[in-house]
Amino acid sequence: MDNIITAKDLTKNFKDILAVDKISFSVKQGEIFGFLGPNGAGKSTTIKMLTTLLNPTSGEISMNGFSPVLNPDKVRKIFGIVFQDPSLDDDLTAYENMELHGVLYSVPKNILKQRIEQLLNIVELNDRRNDVVKHFSGGMKRRLEIARGLLHHPKILFLDEPTLGLDPQTRNHIWDYIKELNKSESITVFFTTHYMEEADRIANRVVVIDHGKIVAQGTPSELKKQTGTKSLEDAFIAVTERDIRSEESSNLDMMRIRRKMFRR
Amino acid sequence: MKTIYILWKRQLIKYFRSKSRIIGSLGQPLLFLIALGFGFGPIYVKAGGGNYIQFLAPGIIAMSILFSSIFSGIEIIWDRQFGFLKETLVAPVSRFKIMIGRTLGGATVALLQGTIVLVITLFVGFRSNLMLLPFAFIFMALISMLFTALGTAIASMLEDMQGFQLIMNFLIMPIFFLSGALFPLQGLPKAISIITLINPLTYGVDGLRGTLANLSSFGLFNDFAVLTIIAVVLLWVGSYLFSKIQV
Numbered sequence: 001m002d003n004i005i006t007a008k009d010l011t012k013n014f015k016d017i018l019a020v021d022k023i024s025f026s027v028k029q030g031e032i033f034g035f036l037g038p039n040g041a042g043k044s045t046t047i048k049m050l051t052t053l054l055n056p057t058s059g060e061i062s063m064n065g066f067s068p069v070l071n072p073d074k075v076r077k078i079f080g081i082v083f084q085d086p087s088l089d090d091d092l093t094a095y096e097n098m099e100l101h102g103v104l105y106s107v108p109k110n111i112l113k114q115r116i117e118q119l120l121n122i123v124e125l126n127d128r129r130n131d132v133v134k135h136f137s138g139g140m141k142r143r144l145e146i147a148r149g150l151l152h153h154p155k156i157l158f159l160d161e162p163t164l165g166l167d168p169q170t171r172n173h174i175w176d177y178i179k180e181l182n183k184s185e186s187i188t189v190f191f192t193t194h195y196m197e198e199a200d201r202i203a204n205r206v207v208v209i210d211h212g213k214i215v216a217q218g219t220p221s222e223l224k225k226q227t228g229t230k231s232l233e234d235a236f237i238a239v240t241e242r243d244i245r246s247e248e249s250s251n252l253d254m255m256r257i258r259r260k261m262f263r264r
Numbered sequence: 265m266k267t268i269y270i271l272w273k274r275q276l277i278k279y280f281r282s283k284s285r286i287i288g289s290l291g292q293p294l295l296f297l298i299a300l301g302f303g304f305g306p307i308y309v310k311a312g313g314g315n316y317i318q319f320l321a322p323g324i325i326a327m328s329i330l331f332s333s334i335f336s337g338i339e340i341i342w343d344r345q346f347g348f349l350k351e352t353l354v355a356p357v358s359r360f361k362i363m364i365g366r367t368l369g370g371a372t373v374a375l376l377q378g379t380i381v382l383v384i385t386l387f388v389g390f391r392s393n394l395m396l397l398p399f400a401f402i403f404m405a406l407i408s409m410l411f412t413a414l415g416t417a418i419a420s421m422l423e424d425m426q427g428f429q430l431i432m433n434f435l436i437m438p439i440f441f442l443s444g445a446l447f448p449l450q451g452l453p454k455a456i457s458i459i460t461l462i463n464p465l466t467y468g469v470d471g472l473r474g475t476l477a478n479l480s481s482f483g484l485f486n487d488f489a490v491l492t493i494i495a496v497v498l499l500w501v502g503s504y505l506f507s508k509i510q511v
Contacts, residue, residue: 051354053511076356087347091278103270104355132281 275369337415
């Protein structure tokens with residue numbers, strides 16, 4: 001199978017912080033790809049570079065053959081994204097948020113209405129479709145964002161911690177739908193998560209990144225074999241091992257990086 | 265086209281949903297109109313200027329459009345902080361269209377706000393020349409576009425609301441006070457006179473005063489030309505800066 005995403009020596013500096021340090025990886029067409037790492041490892045920064053929101057300091061990216069830096073509009077057409085932090089318009093209703101997204105991605109009008117309804121049903125928000133998002137709970141907003149990200153059936157779907165803060169029922173629901181889409185439309189899925197059990201169950205292949213560098217990659221079972229562990233969670237901890245002190249300082253790094261990205 | 269339309273519609277929906285914003289932003293022009301209009305009215309008559317409300321009302325309409333436009337542009341900062349901006353920036357539509365849609369939406373809101381203030385001035389005693397009303401709307405629309413584009417350009421460079429106070433006090437307030445909205449521009453000290461002449465709002469106020477109260481001093485055509493040129497330039501600058509945003 002062909003690679004739909006390739007990154008070569010990808011690097012991003014934020015002034016004095018090296019957020020992503022010369023990473024190279026590739027994702028195959030139709031694959032479900034887990035991008036794992038502790039907080040502040042550089043996951044979101046990498047996703048932002050792949051999705052045209054940030055320009056890399058150095059290195060190369062190819063998204064379906066196009067560079068996000070040189071051909072951002074071509075790249076934007078082929079992916080959908082669910083961001084880690086909310087990106088809904090709080091003053092609009094659930095339906096209006098969906099509709100706006102559909103228009104931005106030029107989903108044909110006759111398909112749009114039906115698909116919005118179908119997706120809102122999957123995330124169990126169809127009865128709240130005409131409520132302003134401001135009044136939604138955190139979990140409801142999350143569900144709406146996922147529905148929105150799936151609306152235009154993209155070639156590549158980026159999910160940055162999509163199931164954070166959701167109950168197991170909804171999580172299963174959403175993953176089932178995503179797996180179904182992955183099969184029926186051969187959508188490539190690129191996701192990050194902190195639930196290792198989820199990654200183990202869903203990902204065909206994972207990459208583990210820490211301190212901006214790739215520390216392991218392969219199928220979940222390969223990773224377990226390499227580290228001699230029973231679960232992906234143990235394997236994850238084995239490759240990203242660090243004591244509590246460095247964990248603390250890394251949290252600080254994360255806050256700094258987040259703040260920087262926030263301010264950009 | 266559909267992109268521009270949906271983003272324009274979004275601004276209007278947001279405007280009509282925030283009743284408190286509509287009413288709140290009418291408070292300031294109303295206060296200026298009543299306090300200054302009736303307060304300085306007698307002195308203005310003594311100085312031989314005639315009816316002050318007649319002079320002031322177009323200035324207050326321009327003021328409400330100025331503030332409303334700038335705030336619409338500045339909304340980009342809110343969208344950035346609440347994340348919605350990212351949703352539009354990763355979409356496969358040109359940033360130019362996004363910027364135009366937003367600007368038209370913001371300008372329409374400002375125009376509505378200006379129209380409400382125009383109606384209010386009529387109640388306070390402003391006697392308008394209704395024959396030229398369509399031309400007055402053209403000037404109101406131009407002022408709206410110009411300053412929404414300016415707001416967009418500024419907001420594209422600001423990262424959070426902290427810089428906003430600076431912009432407010434060192435740019436927006438001077439634009440308002442030194443535009444001839446409150447006092448005639450004749451006989452000012454040289455330095456201040458120059459500032460008023462490079463201030464785009466001066467021509468907006470003059471155009472409105474010319475169409476609504478027959479009091480233009482530069483000539484309507486000149487006002488129109490200056491405003492159009494500056495609006496086009498600011499739209500261009502605004503879309504350039506907007507296209508360079510990284511989140």
